[in-house]
Amino acid sequence: MDLTLFVWRQRGQLDKGRLEQYAARNISPDMSFLEMLDTVNEGLIAEGREAIAFDHDCREGICGMCSQVINGIPHGPQEKTTVCQLHMRHFKDGDTIYIEPWRAKAFPVIRDLIVDRSSLDRIIQSGGYASVHTGGVPDANAVLVPKQDVDIAMDAAECIGCGACVAACPNGAAMLFTAAKVTHLAMLPQGRVEAARRVCVMTETMLREGFGSCSNHYECQAVCPKGIKVSFIAKLNREYLKSFMGNPGCSTGE
Amino acid sequence: MILDGKSPSGPLAEKWDRRRQELKLVNPANKRRYKILVVGTGLAGASAAATLGELGYTVEAFCFQDSPRRGHSIAAQGGINAAKNYPNDGDSIYRLFYDTVKGGDFRAREANVYRLAMLSNNIIDQCVAQGVPFARDYAGYLDNRSFGGAQVSRTFYARGQTGQQLLLGAYGALSRQIHAGTVRLYPRTEMLDLVVINGHAKGITIRDLTTGAIRSHTGDAVCLCTGGYGNVFYLSTNAMGSNVTATYRAYKKGAFFANPCFTQIHPTCIPVTGDHQSKLTLMSESLRNDGRVWVPKKKADERKPHEISEDERDYFLERKYPSFGNLAPRDIASRAAKEVCDEGRGVGPGGRGVYLDFADAIQRLGKDKISERYGNLFEMYEKITAENAYDRPMRIYPAPHYTMGGLWVDYNLQSNIPGLYVLGEANFSDHGANRLGASALMQGLADGYFIISYTIADYLARTGPGSASADHAEFLRSIGEVDAASKKLLSINGRRTVNDFHRELGRIMWEHVGMARRRESLELALKRIPELRAEFWSNVRVPGSGADLNQELEKAGRVADFLEFGELMALDALLREESCGGHFRVEHQMPDGEAKRDDDNFCYVAAWEFRGVGKKPELHKEPLTFEHIPLATRSYK
Amino acid sequence: MTLIKNMVGRKIVMSITGLALVSFVCIHLLGNISLFSGPDGINAYAKMLHSLGPFLWVVRLIMAAALGLHMVFGILLTLENRTSRAQKYAVNKHLSATVAGKNMIWTGLLIALYLGYHLLHFTGQMIMPEFSSSRNLDALGRPDVFSMVVHSFQHTVVSVVYVTAMAAVGLHLSHGLQSMVQTLGLNNERTLPVMVKVGAAAALVLFLGYAAIPAGIVSRLVGR
Structure with a gap:
């Protein structure tokens, strides 16, 4: 099939950027969306033009690197599917496709469709872990964890950190991402100890990094390729209130 | 040269303790004065950087992805083995050791494998403490399953995303150290050269993939945790960015490459x-x-x-x-x-x-x-x-899917270049000629959490901190070489794309150095790879500039290395005139088609030393001895 | 202070003040519908309110504070959120955001404008002073709220203004109620979709309740 693409091209953070039109010809329905872009890029290189830059790595939907807004929807029209797992059979011959980068203040564009998501890493760095030293831990079965709790923790832990939730959010908020990590660790006895401080510092980091706040539109849940639920955001809010009642102001120190 | 794996003496179960006793320690007050460069942030790299940072060393961690959470360890589905014997079904450290040696078709070092089996239990404890949500039963205990034909249930798992959960655990530990300031992270940064001064690894040269800047980082030791080379086949289950560049360039600087022909399909x-x-x-x-x-x-x-x-x-x-x-x-x-x-x-x-x-x-x-x-x-x-x-x-x-071969390391995970350590899939040591299911995650984490911190201290304690200076001629030379190679790639302006060459190389490797290898096909590959390489250097087209983000240039550098490495792989396969594990030579099979090992002539690790592009590398052998498990033929009839 | 420095904290301030305001809206409606039982109902209610004296002022002050905070943080958060997503998509598709949700700031501002008018009209009684209840007492000597309301709403324009404002309140609440429950962390996976529906239904009920009064008067069902 033949398609018309409008792709965001931007040389760097200082460049204004613009949509450019490309033709994608002889696209097989078996191609993945990224393979379609590979094909377009091969054509561009043959013409001596620069290839469209886009992030991708594992191409099996788990590394969280791919990040494109396709026709207004992060990761495209297919539910619970990353761009790399989206196949061209979901498009029709003659379709026009708009491809844009994740847009948020906290995700500056580096080039074309590539954005800088290190703000998400910094949220985790501020407290998204259990502070355990290597070695000196008890036997794995020493602390029992109810299966129901582990299952919820795992539902939350499936987050791949792609940032689609931020891209979809009208406020550019990272609440679903942060809530997933807060919930994952708060559900387990190993993470519970630091839960109060964690939720406080992680939410403060969100603000510092320029993410917006949650207006409960639930766009994030609708686009999440891993089906992370907004009920985790309620859980984060609950954890925050609990933390605030116990000790206002994250002042537990290092 | 006959290589020495430096396995400790004494009874198998005491070897690691004995070695730890022999190893020197670094004074806690001195640790921050030592800088360790960790390249790659998959399971091995993230766990190593986190552990070393926590101990107080100054650590710099590098990854080519935008975040350390994206190493390809994340894609491992099945699980991670450990000899916990929770199900009481007859497992033990010795049995895991035995299965791994036998599964590896007797081409791994016994002492390494035993240590791996021993540490497997600590890994599970560590990961649970980090909050890895392993599957549990209704009573709240950890659940196990049998995996890859094992007769005991020793595999721990987190749904179908065990690798992801373990990596996120290690990423959490690493993030904690970044926050504490002991580890400095360099994402979107690719290692393009190893700097060796007076025979010791003293730094690396990198390209900042965002700005295109090429610069060196000095260190007192370097850990390569850069994964396997499965993408030499173009199509593989590896991530698109997985490459051989870091280990291959270390090889070009003198590190031995061991058993490159051992690949798992x-x-x-x-x-x-x-x-x-x-x-x-x-x-x-x-x-x-x-x-x-x-x-x-x-x-x-x-x-x-x-x-x-x-x-x-x-x-x-x-x-x-x-x-x-x-x-x-x-x-x-x-x-x-x-x-x-x-x-x-x-x-x-x-x-x-x-x-x-x-x-x-x-x-x-x-x-x-x-x-x-x-x-x-x-x-x-x-x-x-x-x-x-x-x-x-x-x-x-x-x-x-997986490559058992990798840079040669001794029992301490140190390569033949002092100060250069190689961890995880990037080294060759533990899986022999074939890896068992659910063992890759185990090895990466054992190396990173529990081995490197002991062994690297011994080297550092012996060399003293801060010995490398960034203005040393070797660093300047390295930057010059990397820069020249990148300029060369950009200047060829030929007619074929990088992918096109990679695809063709992959076809050669798959057809001739793939699952069933025969002398003629290997010889054909050895003829065609250099031809393709020559064409690459005269006819590749890499658009754009080196002064900013340029994904084609990144790919070109990696494919250039694969075009040399493929030859090494074919040569290794040609010289190993036996079939074992993932290496199958059509000429060497039982009448029923089973692999026919030749223990009399090939019970060794083939470690190759670089002698120049297009020149035959020199073969060094590390003889393998099996004191505890008698050499036996496997049969699946 | 820490509460308002944290983005979740700010949202919690929005929720709690929102909860206070919506409680007022509910009680106010309960009072207002006494209009349907004729002058005796609402005028007695007004007298009762006046008899509360200082307590009434306490409630008024709390409401004013809640309103102030709700408005300040509402505007602040909206401005902040806009800068967090400054650049727009060329093509933007919303999958679950509602008209009500996306326009909270506009319905909110509309309600604020209306509130000024409403206070001037029925509380300050500076608009259409001829019907002022403090000047016109009923037969039992109570402020004649009934007549004031009926006479005011017999002007179609006034009724239209009120119904429009109530539509804004309804829209605001149709998102705000479920949003409040979520922000206070009272949801789980099961209750969330229920809350979305319950919130919208409750908003509709409030709208209909309020709109019924001018509608009843304009259609002459009340006040004849």
């Missing part, structure tokens, strides 16, 4: 649909528990699978290996599938696929049961192929 991947294919997706091997593998008896049979009657089908695994049938080991199942396709009986586009049929299982157990067991895999299959595997058989085909 996974039998149950989704087949290729056309030339546009960029990677292959693996599906869990567990599918073979209930699926039956077949192809039509007739060549080029275009009929739909249900139109082919029972007596026109060839259930070739059941026919050839009656006792194991569809559960035949990975290498055997893979080879058998390729053979029937080579005969022209393959199915699907291009005839590169075999059926994996669940019709019998659905009839026997009901659709619900099958959906309960494999529902997520069937969904994944449908997402990619748009075919419903409940109604028609799946199509599968083997794909390169």
Whole structure:
């Protein structure tokens, strides 16, 4: 099939950027969306033009690197599917496709469709872990964890950190991402100890990094390729209130 | 040269303790004065950087991805082995050790494997403490399953995303150290050279993939945790960015590359649909528990699978290996599938696929049961192929999956270059000629959490901190070379794209250095790879500039290395005149098609020393001795 | 202070003040519908309110504070959120955001404008002073709220203004109620979709309740 693409091209953070039109010809329905872009890029290189830059790595939907807004929807029209797992059979011959980068203040564009998501890493760095030293831990079965709790923790832990939730959010908020990590660790006895401080510092980091706040539109849940639920955001809010009642102001120190 | 693996003496179970006793320690107050460079942030790299940072060393961690959470360890599905023996089904450290040595077809170092089995238990404890949500039973205890044909249930798992959860655990530990300031992270940064001064590894040269800047980082030691080289085949289950560049450039600086021909092919991947294919997706091997593998008896049979009657089908695994049938080991199942396709009986586009049929299982157990067991895999299959595997058989085909070979390291994980340590899939040490399922994650974490911190201290304590200076001529030379290579690639301005060369190299490697290797095909590969390499350096087209983000330039550098490395792999395969594990030489097989090992002549590690591009590398041997497990032939008949 | 420095904290301030305001809206409606039982109902209610004396002022002050905070943080958060997503998509598709949700700031501002008018009209009684209840007492000597309301709403324009404002309140609450429950962390996976529906239904009920009064008067069902 033949398609018309409008792709965001931007040389760097200082460049204004613009949509450019490309033709994608002889696209097989078996191609993945990224393979379609590979094909377009091969054509561009043959013409001596620069290839469209886009992030991708594992191409099996788990590394969280791919990040494109396709026709207004992060990761495209297919539910619970990353761009790399989206196949061209979901498009029709003659379709026009708009491809844009994740847009948020906290995700500056580096080039074309590539954005800088290190703000998400910094949220985790501020407290998204259990502070355990290597070695000196008890036997794995020493602390029992109810299966129901582990299952919820795992539902939350499936987050791949792609940032689609931020891209979809009208406020550019990272609440679903942060809530997933807060919930994952708060559900387990190993993470519970630091839960109060964690939720406080992680939410403060969100603000510092320029993410917006949650207006409960639930766009994030609708686009999440891993089906992370907004009920985790309620859980984060609950954890925050609990933390605030116990000790206002994250002042537990290092 | 005969290499010494430096295994400690004494009884097997005491070796690691004994070695730890011998190793020197670094004074805690001095640790921050030592700088350690950790390249790669998958399981091995993230766990190593976190642990070393926590101990107080100054650590710099590098990854080419945008975040350390994206190393390809994340894609491991199945699980991680440990000799916990929670199910009380007869497992022990010794049994895990035994299975790993035997599974590796007696081409791994015994002492290393025993240590790995021993540390496997600590890994599980560590990960649980980090909050890795391993599967549990209703009483709250950890759950285990049997994996990859093991006779005991020793595999811990977190749904189908064990690798992801373990990596996120290590990423959490690493993030904690970044926050504490002991580890400085350099994402979107690719190592392009190792700097060796007076025979010691003293730094690396990198390219900042965002700005294009090329610069050096000095260090008192370097840890390479950069994964395997499966992408030499172009199509593999590896991530697109997985490459051999870091280890290969260390090889060019004098590090020995060991057993490059030991590669593992996974039998149950989704087949290729056309030339546009960029990677292959693996599906869990567990599918073979209930699926039956077949192809039509007739060549080029275009009929739909249900139109082919029972007596026109060839259930070739059941026919050839009656006792194991569809559960035949990975290498055997893979080879058998390729053979029937080579005969022209393959199915699907291009005839590169075999059926994996669940019709019998659905009839026997009901659709619900099958959906309960494999529902997520069937969904994944449908997402990619748009075919419903409940109604028609799946199509599968083997794909390169893991590489057992890697840089040579001694028992301390140190390469032959002092100060250069190699961890995880990037080294060669623990899996021999074939890796058992659920053992890769175990090795990466054992190396990173529990081994490197002891062994690297010994080296550092002996050398003293801060010995490298960034203005040393070697650093300047290294930057100059890397810069020149990148300029060269940009200036060729030929007619073929980087992908085009990579694809062609992959075809050569797959056809001639793939699952079944024969002398003539290997020799052909050794002739064609240099030709292709020559064409690459005169006809590749890399658009754009080196002064900013340029993904084509990144790829070009990696493919250039694969074009040299492929030759090394073919040479190693040619010289290893035996079949063992993942390395199958057609000339060396039993009458029944089983691999025929030659322990008298090849019970060694082949470690190659670089002698110049296009020149024959020098072979060094590390003889392998098996004191505890007698050399035996495996049989899956 | 820490509460308002944290983005979740700010949202919690929005929720709690929102809860206070919506409680007022509910009680106010309960009072207002006494209009349907004629002058005796609402005028007695007004007298009762006046008899509360200082307590009434306490409630008024709390409401004013809640309103102030709700408005300040509402505007602040909206401005902040806009800068967090400054650049717009060329193509933007919303999958679950509602009209009500996306326009909270506009319905909110509309309600604020209306509130000024409403206070001037029925509380300050500076608009249409001829019907002022403090000047016109009923037969029992109570402020004649009934007549004031009926006479005011017999002007169609006034009724239209009120119904429009109530539509804004309804829209605001149709998102705000479920949003409040979520922000206070009272949801789980099961209750969330229920809350979305309950919130919208409750908003509709409040709208209909309020709109019924001018509608009843304009259609002459009340006040004849």
